Amino acid sequence: MSDMSQNASNLREGMMASMSKQQIGRVLAKQGILIAFAVFMIAFAIASPKFLSVDNVFSVVRSSAIIGVMALGVTFVVISGNLDLSVGSMMSFSTIVVLDLHDKLGPALAIPAMFAMTMCLGAFIGFLVGYLRLNSLIVTLGMLSAIHGLTLTYSGGQNMDIADKEGTWFSVFGQGTALGIPVPILIFLILAALLGMVLAKTPFGRKVYAVGGNGTAATFSGIPRARTVFYCYLISATCVATAGLIQASRSLGSQNTVGQGLELEVLAAVILGGASLLGGSGTVFKTVIGVLILGFIQNGLLLMGLQFYVQFVVTWIIIILAVWLDIAAKRGKLWSPIA
Amino acid sequence: MTDVKPVLRLEDIVKTFPGVRALDGVSFSVFPGEVHALMGENGAGKSTLMKVLGGIYQPDGGAIFMEDQQVVMAGPLEAKAKGVMFIHQELSLAAELSVAENIYLGELPRKSFGRVDWAKLTEQTDAILKKLNVSFDAKTRVGDLSIANQQMVEIARALTVDAKAVIFDEPTASLTDAEKVVLFDVIADLKRDGVGIIYISHRMEEIFKITDRISVLRDGQYQGTVNTADSTEESITQMMIGRKLDLSRNASHHELGDVALEVRGLSCGKLYQDINFEVRRGEVVGFYGLVGAGRTEIAETLFGLREPSAGQILLEGEEVRIHSPADAISRGISLVPEDRKGQGLVLGMNCRDNMTLPQVDDLKAGPFVAEGAEVAIFDQYRDRLDIRTPGWRAQAGNLSGGNQQKIVIGKWLSMHPNLLIVDEPTRGIDVGSKSEIHKLLRELAAQGYAVMVISSEMPEVLHVSDRIIAMYSGRVMRTFTSEEVTEDSLIKAISGLSDDKAA
Ligand SMILES: Nc1ncnc2c1ncn2[C@@H]1O[C@H](COP(=O)(O)OP(=O)(O)OP(=O)(O)O)[C@@H](O)[C@H]1O
Ligand SMILES: [Mg+2]
Numbered sequence: 126m127s128d129m130s131q132n133a134s135n136l137r138e139g140m141m142a143s144m145s146k147q148q149i150g151r152v153l154a155k156q157g158i159l160i161a162f163a164v165f166m167i168a169f170a171i172a173s174p175k176f177l178s179v180d181n182v183f184s185v186v187r188s189s190a191i192i193g194v195m196a197l198g199v200t201f202v203v204i205s206g207n208l209d210l211s212v213g214s215m216m217s218f219s220t221i222v223v224l225d226l227h228d229k230l231g232p233a234l235a236i237p238a239m240f241a242m243t244m245c246l247g248a249f250i251g252f253l254v255g256y257l258r259l260n261s262l263i264v265t266l267g268m269l270s271a272i273h274g275l276t277l278t279y280s281g282g283q284n285m286d287i288a289d290k291e292g293t294w295f296s297v298f299g300q301g302t303a304l305g306i307p308v309p310i311l312i313f314l315i316l317a318a319l320l321g322m323v324l325a326k327t328p329f330g331r332k333v334y335a336v337g338g339n340g341t342a343a344t345f346s347g348i349p350r351a352r353t354v355f356y357c358y359l360i361s362a363t364c365v366a367t368a369g370l371i372q373a374s375r376s377l378g379s380q381n382t383v384g385q386g387l388e389l390e391v392l393a394a395v396i397l398g399g400a401s402l403l404g405g406s407g408t409v410f411k412t413v414i415g416v417l418i419l420g421f422i423q424n425g426l427l428l429m430g431l432q433f434y435v436q437f438v439v440t441w442i443i444i445i446l447a448v449w450l451d452i453a454a455k456r457g458k459l460w461s462p463i464a
Numbered sequence: 465m466t467d468v469k470p471v472l473r474l475e476d477i478v479k480t481f482p483g484v485r486a487l488d489g490v491s492f493s494v495f496p497g498e499v500h501a502l503m504g505e506n507g508a509g510k511s512t513l514m515k516v517l518g519g520i521y522q523p524d525g526g527a528i529f530m531e532d533q534q535v536v537m538a539g540p541l542e543a544k545a546k547g548v549m550f551i552h553q554e555l556s557l558a559a560e561l562s563v564a565e566n567i568y569l570g571e572l573p574r575k576s577f578g579r580v581d582w583a584k585l586t587e588q589t590d591a592i593l594k595k596l597n598v599s600f601d602a603k604t605r606v607g608d609l610s611i612a613n614q615q616m617v618e619i620a621r622a623l624t625v626d627a628k629a630v631i632f633d634e635p636t637a638s639l640t641d642a643e644k645v646v647l648f649d650v651i652a653d654l655k656r657d658g659v660g661i662i663y664i665s666h667r668m669e670e671i672f673k674i675t676d677r678i679s680v681l682r683d684g685q686y687q688g689t690v691n692t693a694d695s696t697e698e699s700i701t702q703m704m705i706g707r708k709l710d711l712s713r714n715a716s717h718h719e720l721g722d723v724a725l726e727v728r729g730l731s732c733g734k735l736y737q738d739i740n741f742e743v744r745r746g747e748v749v750g751f752y753g754l755v756g757a758g759r760t761e762i763a764e765t766l767f768g769l770r771e772p773s774a775g776q777i778l779l780e781g782e783e784v785r786i787h788s789p790a791d792a793i794s795r796g797i798s799l800v801p802e803d804r805k806g807q808g809l810v811l812g813m814n815c816r817d818n819m820t821l822p823q824v825d826d827l828k829a830g831p832f833v834a835e836g837a838e839v840a841i842f843d844q845y846r847d848r849l850d851i852r853t854p855g856w857r858a859q860a861g862n863l864s865g866g867n868q869q870k871i872v873i874g875k876w877l878s879m880h881p882n883l884l885i886v887d888e889p890t891r892g893i894d895v896g897s898k899s900e901i902h903k904l905l906r907e908l909a910a911q912g913y914a915v916m917v918i919s920s921e922m923p924e925v926l927h928v929s930d931r932i933i934a935m936y937s938g939r940v941m942r943t944f945t946s947e948e949v950t951e952d953s954l955i956k957a958i959s960g961l962s963d964d965k966a967a
Contacts, residue, residue: 338810
């Protein structure tokens with residue numbers, strides 16, 4: 126607060142006087158997600174001593190890495206005021222393609238080829254949503270099933286397996302460790318740091334916020350709206366390709382439906398992190414928190430002995446609560462007849 | 465008036481936002497049949513006070529009385545039920561709905577089974593619109609209306625119920641003179657019916673024309689109430705800003721430079737036809753006309769937002785085609801657009817980021833935005849334009865209307881354009897800052913900028929322009945120099961009455 130303007134110096138005293146209840150309420154509302162997360166972690170830690178063990182924490186983060194990597198890209202799309210529901214089926218596509226090409230071209234060529242193909246899909250969506258201004262919900266929902274069809278056509282409906290599972294260095298992305306940390310976690314964290322900087326610090330990131338916050342005003346400021354949205358989808362596709370790489374490398378074989386349904390979990394993580402579906406707000410850091418919350422909740426429920434399927438219901442309930450908390454924080458009340 | 469109960473009485477209202485004490489113990493009363501002006505600089509707390517009255521904000525302290533009964537305005541619906549109607553400074557209409565639906569939103573007339581009675585709705589709406597003498601009908605989509613006409617819809621909405629008190633928050637900021645006359649008739653009607661009216665405006669001539677008493681706020685504090693008849697512009701300004709105002713035009717008669725912009729035979733479909741003019745460096749050219757005269761559309765064409773259907777644009781003597789705003793910006797053109805909320809600002813972004821948005825690609829330290837340079841730019845223009853904000857981190861949407869406008873002006877000034885186009889530059893800006901901005905426009909011209917000022921306020925155009933181009937219905941009717949122009953000839957020209965199209 127040291128950089129407050131001179132003009133406001135007389136107003137500042139007023140603020141100090143009222144730092145009281147209102148201020149605290151506001152902080153609570155703003156950081157509600159983090160606080161809920163902390164409470165939840167403590168409760169589970171008490172209920173199950175295993176919960177916060179190093180092994181368990183690592184295993185949660187590792188299993189969250191794939192969702193996490195995809196959520197990073199979707200964060201850009203959501204902040205730009207759009208949706209991406211195609212990431213799950215696109216991830217299946219990447220996984221199948223890279224596994225197939227692994228045996229045909231060798232891993233060193235398979236990986237860039239798979240990235241190129243996935244990014245073409247992203248570019249296509251970016252073209253439709255960015256340049257043609259089609260509704261992103263419709264476009265990506267359509268792409269969800271179109272890409273699924275594409276994957277099945279590509280694989281002929283067969284599962285894909287690597288022939289020599291022992292003798293390939295390809296497994297390093299999903300199974301390796303570096304500096305004692307599993308590689309998927311490293312990829313997730315490095316990508317998060319990188320994209321976090323792009324979003325928060327670069328001119329491009331600023332444009333993403335502007336386009337999502339008020340597209341017309343962005344246009345009036347000379348910002349290329351279509352191109353900005355296009356790049357967001359390209360980033361999203363790159364993240365999906367990375368997630369596909371981790372998935373393929375982890376299992377070295379895959380079904381055509383490996384990414385099915387992940388789009389909703391990804392979206393849940395992004396919203397949980399506090400990005401608004403209307404666009405213009407959210408950060409990479411918050412998305413990472415959202416991913417971890419989701420991962421720990423699902424893990425906690427498993428440790429408590431609940432069935433795996435319960436997760437689907439619980440995830441949905443969490444999303445609803447998160448969205449509610451979000452708008453409640455904005456209007457300062459849990460319920461209100463006006464927005 | 466002392467034996468009459470006030471329709472509304474406020475006592476010691478306090479309201480704080482993070483970082484700002486917007487209202488600090490404000491008290492005043494409005495009597496039936498009184499037009500009560502509320503005045504103060506941008507950010508003084510006028511809109512906040514009215515939002516407290518209208519149930520949109522809950523006060524942190526103080527009390528509201530209606531006819532000596534204490535009331536709590538729990539929400540806008542409750543305020544409406546108690547007979548307090550509110551015409552907002554920032555428009556709050558649903559763009560996709562028709563005029564009629566907007567006016568009766570939430571209480572559409574019904575037939576059996578809850579079906580909407582469209583015939584009745586249209587009929588009721590047209591009756592009100594007729595009273596307002598507007599050019600659109602009940603079925604028009606609100607998004608298709610100009611800002612001014614949207615404002616008229618907002619006003620129509622307040623006339624649908626039997627109000628005890630009506631609040632007008634800068635209703636005339638985007639109205640033309642003709643529409644203002646209609647509005648003042650409406651206010652006179654309400655007054656006759658014994659309604660208490662609170663009227664917020666930065667325009668002195670209106671205040672003196674229609675109000676009975678004036679209350680003044682400064683930095684959230686109540687400065688007092690005076691009878692309009694006993695006051696002068698100077699005394700009110702003194703109360704508002706605590707000092708005297710220098711209103712003289714610094715008629716700097718500097719040399720004009722080269723032609724910065726020349727437009728030849730420019731047309732854009734039905735919007736405007738065969739426009740010819742030039743703007744020299746060092747010159748302020750005013751564009752005056754009614755809403756719909758095509759002025760904004762010409763500006764948008766120059767800024768790359770519209771394709772002209774015929775004609776040429778020459779910058780520095782060279783013909784150019786401007787395809788996009790980015791294109792225009794790179795050629796040194798800046799446009800301060802007419803709709804600050806829709807076109808000027810990203811309301812959810814902080815003030816600094818808004819201000820530097822068009823040049824974010826140029827402010828780099830390595831791959832990153834140079835935030836230090838951004839803050840420096842923000843500070844510079846905050847001081848130059850006297851922008852009241854708790855700091856650059858404040859969301860643009862939380863600033864008062866006038867301060868938002870100043871952010872937009874700062875944003876485009878900081879681009880150091882060759883050609884600066886400003887569309888309604890002082891909409892919603894207080895008297896002190898307005899004269900500052902006028903001075904600034906003159907200064908910029910003196911420094912060699914070419915400036916185009918589009919305004920619907922005659923005093924403004926007369927005050928700042930070296931030449932005035934009068935437009936009517938998509939055509940240039942006449943060009944005046946500042947020596948020859950008179951109010952009468954200007955009014956004639958923009959109403960299409962002028963028969964000598966010379967000059
Ligand atoms: N929702 C909000 N959150 C934070 N600050 C706010 C909010 N609304 C208003 N303010 C602050 O309160 C102060 C008073 O604002 P207000 O809109 O009442 O001014 P005003 O007198 O109507 O000004 P103008 O003439 O420019 O319309 C300003 O400093 C503004 O930044
Ligand atoms: Mg206001």
